[in-house]
Amino acid sequence: MKDIERLVNQFRDAINMAKDAGDFDRDFSFHKFPRGCCGDTSDLLA
Structure with a gap:
């Protein structure tokens, strides 16, 4: 699980x-990241 968390970060x-x-x-899509980019x-x- 720590590997996944590290990769996501x-x-x-x-x-x-x-x-x-x-x-x-x-x-x-990404100009307001993180808003609206889920x-x-x-x-x-x-």
Whole structure:
């Protein structure tokens, strides 16, 4: 279970870094991450 938690945290950190770098500024789904991104984020993580 710890491995899954570690991987999920790394995944979220990567999304946050991309957002901070401006990679999502023109993206409809992720420009307001984490608000409104549950479905899209879950699909990517899966």
